[in-house]
Amino acid sequence: xxxxxxxxxxxLLSLLGIFISLFFLIPIAGGVIYGENIGDFLxxxxxxxxxxxxxxxSLRKHTMSVRIKDAILAVNLIWILLGIAGSIxxxxxxxxxxADGFFEAISGFTTTGATIYSDIESLxxxxxxxxxxxxxxxxxxxxxxxxxxxxxxxxxxxxALFKAEATGGKLExxxxxxxxxxxxxxxxxxxxxxxxxxxxxxxxxxxFDALNHAFSTISTGGFSTKNNSMAFWGDNAMxxxxxxxxxxxxxxxxxxxxxxFNGDSSGYRKEEVRWYFGIFLLLGLLLTVDHILIxxxxxxxxxxxxxxxxxxxxxxxxxxxxxxxxxxxxxIALIFLAMLVGGNAGSTAGGFKVSRLVxxxxxxxxxxxxxxxxxxxxxxxxxxxxxxxxxxxxITGFAFLFVLTNMAVTVYLFARGYDVMTSIxxxxxxxxxxxxxxxxIGPVNNYGFFSSMDKIVLSAAMILGRLEFYTVVIVFxxxxxxxx
Amino acid sequence: xxxxxxxxxxxxxxxxxxxxxxxxxTVIDKNAEALERLQGLIDIFTIVGDIDxxxxxxxxxxxxxxxxxxxxxxxxxxxxxTLIVNDAIDVEKKLIKLKNSFFGKSSILDTLxxxxxxxxxxxxxxxxxxxxxxxxxxxxxxxxxSTVKLISIQVDNSDYEEELVTSFENDQVKIVGIERCxxxxxxxxxxxxxxxxxxxxxxEGKVVEKLxxxxxxxxxxxxxxxxxxxxxxxGLEIARVLIEEGVTVKVIEKDLKLCKxxxxxxxxxxxxxxxxxxxxxxxxxxxxxxxxxxxMTGSQDEENIVRSLRAKEQGIPKVVAxxxxxxxxxxxxxxxxxxxxxxxxxxxxxxxxxxxxxxxxSERRYCGGNGxxxxxKIFPNSPLIxxxxxxxxxxxxxxxxxxxxxxxxxxxxxxxxxxxMVFLFVPVSLEGKGRAWISSL
Numbered sequence: 051x052x053x054x055x056x057x058x059x060x061x062l063l064s065l066l067g068i069f070i071s072l073f074f075l076i077p078i079a080g081g082v083i084y085g086e087n088i089g090d091f092l093x094x095x096x097x098x099x100x101x102x103x104x105x106x107x108s109l110r111k112h113t114m115s116v117r118i119k120d121a122i123l124a125v126n127l128i129w130i131l132l133g134i135a136g137s138i139x140x141x142x143x144x145x146x147x148x149a150d151g152f153f154e155a156i157s158g159f160t161t162t163g164a165t166i167y168s169d170i171e172s173l174x175x176x177x178x179x180x181x182x183x184x185x186x187x188x189x190x191x192x193x194x195x196x197x198x199x200x201x202x203x204x205x206x207x208x209x210a211l212f213k214a215e216a217t218g219g220k221l222e223x224x225x226x227x228x229x230x231x232x233x234x235x236x237x238x239x240x241x242x243x244x245x246x247x248x249x250x251x252x253x254x255x256x257x258f259d260a261l262n263h264a265f266s267t268i269s270t271g272g273f274s275t276k277n278n279s280m281a282f283w284g285d286n287a288m289x290x291x292x293x294x295x296x297x298x299x300x301x302x303x304x305x306x307x308x309x310x311f312n313g314d315s316s317g318y319r320k321e322e323v324r325w326y327f328g329i330f331l332l333l334g335l336l337l338t339v340d341h342i343l344i345x346x347x348x349x350x351x352x353x354x355x356x357x358x359x360x361x362x363x364x365x366x367x368x369x370x371x372x373x374x375x376x377x378x379x380x381x382i383a384l385i386f387l388a389m390l391v392g393g394n395a396g397s398t399a400g401g402f403k404v405s406r407l408v409x410x411x412x413x414x415x416x417x418x419x420x421x422x423x424x425x426x427x428x429x430x431x432x433x434x435x436x437x438x439x440x441x442x443x444x445i446t447g448f449a450f451l452f453v454l455t456n457m458a459v460t461v462y463l464f465a466r467g468y469d470v471m472t473s474i475x476x477x478x479x480x481x482x483x484x485x486x487x488x489x490x491i492g493p494v495n496n497y498g499f500f501s502s503m504d505k506i507v508l509s510a511a512m513i514l515g516r517l518e519f520y521t522v523v524i525v526f527x528x529x530x531x532x533x534x
Numbered sequence: 535x536x537x538x539x540x541x542x543x544x545x546x547x548x549x550x551x552x553x554x555x556x557x558x559x560t561v562i563d564k565n566a567e568a569l570e571r572l573q574g575l576i577d578i579f580t581i582v583g584d585i586d587x588x589x590x591x592x593x594x595x596x597x598x599x600x601x602x603x604x605x606x607x608x609x610x611x612x613x614x615x616t617l618i619v620n621d622a623i624d625v626e627k628k629l630i631k632l633k634n635s636f637f638g639k640s641s642i643l644d645t646l647x648x649x650x651x652x653x654x655x656x657x658x659x660x661x662x663x664x665x666x667x668x669x670x671x672x673x674x675x676x677x678x679x680s681t682v683k684l685i686s687i688q689v690d691n692s693d694y695e696e697e698l699v700t701s702f703e704n705d706q707v708k709i710v711g712i713e714r715c716x717x718x719x720x721x722x723x724x725x726x727x728x729x730x731x732x733x734x735x736x737x738e739g740k741v742v743e744k745l746x747x748x749x750x751x752x753x754x755x756x757x758x759x760x761x762x763x764x765x766x767x768x769g770l771e772i773a774r775v776l777i778e779e780g781v782t783v784k785v786i787e788k789d790l791k792l793c794k795x796x797x798x799x800x801x802x803x804x805x806x807x808x809x810x811x812x813x814x815x816x817x818x819x820x821x822x823x824x825x826x827x828x829x830m831t832g833s834q835d836e837e838n839i840v841r842s843l844r845a846k847e848q849g850i851p852k853v854v855a856x857x858x859x860x861x862x863x864x865x866x867x868x869x870x871x872x873x874x875x876x877x878x879x880x881x882x883x884x885x886x887x888x889x890x891x892x893x894x895x896s897e898r899r900y901c902g903g904n905g906x907x908x909x910x911k912i913f914p915n916s917p918l919i920x921x922x923x924x925x926x927x928x929x930x931x932x933x934x935x936x937x938x939x940x941x942x943x944x945x946x947x948x949x950x951x952x953x954x955m956v957f958l959f960v961p962v963s964l965e966g967k968g969r970a971w972i973s974s975l
Contacts, residue, residue: 423820425808427793431801 052533058120059127061109066128067102070135071095076183077139081176088176090142098135119530125521129513132159136184143177149502156509157497158184160516161398163272163368163485166498166505170277175258181273182265188516189269189300189398190239231308238307243268246296253288267296270399272368272485278494279370280358287354290371294361298330301365301393320433322394322405329404333388334360340380363388366400368485370493382488389478389487400483400515402452406445409437451519455481459511466504480508481515536560536599537889538623540585540615541606542568544859545631545654545881549603552886554578560599562590586614591622598624601889605631605881613637616648629888631881633767652884654877658856659771661874662829665854666779668739669826670746670753672732673872678887678896679911680955682936684710685735685742686900689727690752696726702745705940707737710932710959711905716868718904720930720959734900736907736957738939754826754851757781761822761850763841764831765789765796765806768856768877772829777803781827784820786813814844823848830855833876835862842871860903867902895972904962908972912954918975920949923956926971932959 074095081088116124136155140146146154150166157164158181165181167173247264251257262275276282283289299307306317317323337356341347355372362369363385374385392401412430419428430437459477464470468490475487476497486493500508514522524530535557539546542563550559550572559578562585563569569580583590585606602625604612609632616628627649635656637643643651664674668685675684699709700723711734712721727733733749735742760776762769765787773796776783783804787793790808797806809816817823828845830838830853838855839862845853846869857863858876866873875883887896898907912918923945926933934957935942935950942948950956956975960968 419805423805423807425810425816425819427790427797427806427808428802429797434801436798 054115055117055120055123057109057112058114058116059124060105061112061114062116062120062124063127063131064102064105064109067131067135068099068106070132070187071099071102073183073187074098074139074180077176077180080179081174084175086174086176091139091176094138094142098138122521122524122530125517126513126525129156129159129517132156132184132188133509136180139180140177143174147502149505150498153497153505153509154181155184156512157485158271158273159188160483160512161185161189161269161271161366161400162480162483162512162515163266164480164491164497164508164512165273165485166496166500168277168496168498170275178262178275179258182262182271182275185269185271185273186243186265187269189271190236191398231305234308234311235304238304238311239268242296242299242307246292249292250289253292254286255283255289263293264296266369267293267367268300268398270297270300270365270367270393270397270483272362272366274369281371281373284355284371287350290354290358293369294358297361297365297367297369298327300367301326301361301397301399303394303396304398305396321408322432325408326394326404329388329391330357330360330364333364333384337377337381337384340384341377344378344381359385360388363484364391364399364401365393365397366482366484368479370486373492373494375488375492375494386475386478386488389475389482389484392482402449402482405432406448408432409442409445410449412437413442448519451523452481455511455514455519459507462507463504466501476508477511480511483512483515535601537601537603538562538594538599538619538625540602540604540612542572542580543605543607544878545605545885546603547572548882549605549885550578551576552882553889560594584611586611586618588618588622591618594623596623599626601625601627601629603629603631603885603889605885607633609633609637613642613646616646620647629885631885635771650888652881652888654881654884655768655771657880657884658768658875658877659775661880662772662854663775663779665827665852665872665874666757666776666781668743669755669757669852670743670751672753673900674739675898675900677736677898677907677909677955677957678883680909680936681939682737682955683739683742684898684900684907685737685739687733687735687742687746687749687751688753689729689731689733689749691749692729694727694729694749696728697748699723699725699727702727702733702735702748705943706741707735707745708932708934708941710734710736710907710934710957711901713901713904718901718961720905720932720961722930732901734905736934736959752851757826757852759825760784760827760829761786761825761845762829762831763787763838765792766831766833768833769831770796770799772831773800773804784822784825786816786822788813813841817844817848823850825850827852827854829874832856833858835859835866839866839869839871842866843869846870863899864902864904867904873902895969897969899962906960906962906965906968908958908960908968910956910972910975912950912952912956914952916950916952918950919952921975922946922949923975924971926958926968928960928964928967930961931964931968933957934959 078088078092078095133152133156136158137151140151140154154166243264246267247260250260250263259275266273280293302323309317334357337360338353341352341356358371359374374381390402392403393399395403395405409432416428416430419426456477460473463473463476471489472491476491479485479487491497537553537557538560539550540562542561546561550561553559554576561572561578562581564584566582569582573580581590581593602619604615606612612630616630619625629650630648631652631654633655635653638651638653668674672686672688677684699721702709709721712719713732759782762773762783762785765785769785773783773785785796785804785806786809787796788809790810793806793808800806807820828850830841832838835858842853842855852872854872854874855866856876857866857873858878863873896909900907925946933945935945935948936955958968958972
């Protein structure tokens with residue numbers, strides 16, 4: 051690590067810090083509107099802002115040239131910075147430890163939606179707004195935001211940063227300059243959020259709840275303003291279906307939405323999107339049937355909750371409309387399957403991602419074909435594009451890291467004395483950025499009971515999942531730190 | 535007419551030979567030797583040079599021509615030459631041969647002011663589509679300018695009891711040729727049909743199909759699985775047509791590079807197999823013998839023939855080979871291979887028809903080139919309207935007059951109308967006389 055890297059990273063972090071502190075003014079303003087005491091929050095925010103501003107100004111003459119290693123390290127540090135910055139207001143206003151605050155903030159920024167609070171409704175409104183805002187900022191990727199911003203001061207290195215954040219996913223530009231694409235994606239993000247909010251308000255939510263849930267839905271986060279999550283509106287089928295729709299939309303590649311804004315619907319005709327909806331419909335139908343058989347509820351009620359739950363888990367949002375653990379083992383199995391699917395590449399959803407599943411599935415098909423036809427010349431294709439062995443290698447590596455990370459977290463939690471169901475589902479729910487799991491962390495429970503160390507481990511699991519492993523794992527390789 | 539032909543390959547040569555009889559033909563090619571040979575055979579003017587080099591056209595600067603035809607093997611050269619010609623010569627009509635069918639769907643040809651274009655690979659692939667649409671027939675040929683088809687059927691049934699030719703005929707179907715013991719003749723009505731005959735029906739496809747049941751055919755009712763040998767342009771185009779028709783396709787190719795390209799283009803729609811080491815073993819390994827149809831798309835007829843014989847030995851019911859050179863047509867046919875026109879032949883006939891679409895007599899060779907179907911459409915303002923047909927002086931020939939799908943009886947009494955189609959079917963020995971008769975009706 052040389053001085054140049056240090057300066058590069060410091061400048062990046064300070065810029066992001068300034069940006070975050072400006073966004074924190076939104077919950078502060080909220081607090082003012084609702085007549086809450088926000089003095090400490092404001093003080094912290096000002097201190098945070100000026101500290102970063104000072105750092106930035108001191109480096110203003112430094113011309114950035116972000117190299118790939120700088121970018122990777124910066125992205126890792128950004129997430130730690132986010133965890134710390136987000137935790138402080140929480141610690142200031144609620145009686146929680148640093149580990150609690152860090153967990154909650156990372157859960158927010160990684161759009162996981164796992165919470166340590168048991169009584170959410172008692173939290174001040176500006177803290178609720180802060181939690182949702184962390185989702186919203188984290189969802190679109192601080193980096194996509196940053197790319198637009200950083201490219202202003204760093205015309206050469208912005209791609210390196212984008213690549214470091216979006217590992218595995220193919221970088222698909224729609225404009226010659228990545229900044230223009232990033233800005234447009236922001237536009238789509240904003241439009242979807244506002245649309246969702248307005249619909250929720252029309253269907254009976256208050257402005258505050260609608261805003262928070264829109265933030266939480268479009269970012270596929272999962273923080274709610276109510277103790278029993280969306281079950282609060284369990285009788286309002288319209289709200290549940292609207293949320294289902296917007297969760298599913300947020301799980302699609304945002305470039306597809308962007309294309310639609312340009313009058314081109316081809317983004318939705320991709321194989322990944324077809325599989326995504328296919329899996330959603332299949333699991334939703336099965337869960338509906340299962341629900342009807344177990345509870346005897348009517349079709350509409352069953353379908354509403356079943357499809358809502360599958361959408362919520364598949365897109366890694368993590369809202370709950372019912373305590374799905376009471377639907378029996380078959381339901382739990384179906385929901386667990388949905389947890390492993392994830393959304394589309396290029397969406398706000400986390401998880402394994404449908405495109406990777408499709409490619410791995412097609413690879414098995416290809417290997418079978420090659421065994422049956424030894425002299426056949428064939429390849430892997432996705433949407434008519436050949437998947438090279440390089441890409442397949444990245445995806446299989448990802449799959450292995452996904453399994454490995456989940457196993458490691460499961461084994462750790464099990465060794466700490468939690469039951470199997472809690473251990474496995476907590477691993478999958480944090481690594482996949484989903485939120486709720488089963489047993490002790492079921493939809494009606496929370497993560498508050500874990501020890502401080504467990505919470506730090508789970509926070510790391512969330513960051514690993516959010517950054518899709520490689521970006522984090524690479525830092526632990528000796529070659530990364532070698533100068534030559 | 536003054537006609538310029540760019541390219542003296544097989545298509546260019548055949549065109550020059552056919553057109554030079556009645557027109558002033560100039561041929562341009564970079565191969566001086568080929569041009570010299572050409573000049574020794576036919577009466578034409580030649581220019582040596584690359585067709586896409588403006589300097590080549592120096593001798594023609596400022597002159598005028600009725601038609602410019604670009605028929606080299608390179609799409610790029612053909613396209614570019616039409617641009618250069620625009621600049622150098624005053625040309626009325628521009629005709630071009632292209633491999634890539636994309637150009638046909640784009641507006642590029644209009645932009646370049648190209649009057650007519652010919653896509654021989656597409657034409658050849660379309661003949662294979664006809665075979666799929668009439669799976670029970672031996673071979674199917676379209677007649678230019680008409681909806682009736684020339685459909686050949688093999689009488690397989692050994693218990694077949696002889697029937698008169700006329701018992702199959704009505705005003706919509708005629709039998710216009712029989713091959714018996716490798717000998718072709720145009721039958722009279724009194725002829726009877728025997729076991730093992732190859733019959734040539736003329737009529738609408740649906741009408742001919744109704745006769746199948748009487749002949750107890752052994753061909754597959756539907757083509758489900760097909761093998762294509764060769765993955766060049768033609769092989770891929772045929773694969774595309776077969777896939778479109780819902781056939782499961784395996785493409786066999788020796789060259790690894792071509793295999794990779796084919797796999798890239800066909801992706802998961804067909805299986806591309808590399809036959810670098812041993813082609814024969816593939817029949818076992820890939821169970822090719824269970825295919826309903828196999829198509830040889832090579833550009834070498836000898837290779838196509840050898841492969842066809844191997845496929846026939848394996849018992850594949852429909853063995854089709856692309857015929858690239860006229861001299862092999864009869865041999866292929868005699869060996870029991872279903873012959874489809876290759877791109878060069880398709881290009882030749884298509885261009886010829888386009889050059890003189892309203893005056894020329896169309897011809898289709900059938901039965902290994904031993905039979906010739908000559909046809910002439912009566913166009914509006916034709917001087918033939920209102921005239922009667924002169925009888926054709928030779929026996930063992932058939933003259934037919936088709937009006938709206940019906941073959942009219944009592945020909946000498948009928949006055950020709952606009953839209954009528956006059957047919958003459960003759961053995962190859964009467965080719966010259968037949969052509970003279972139909973041209974001078």
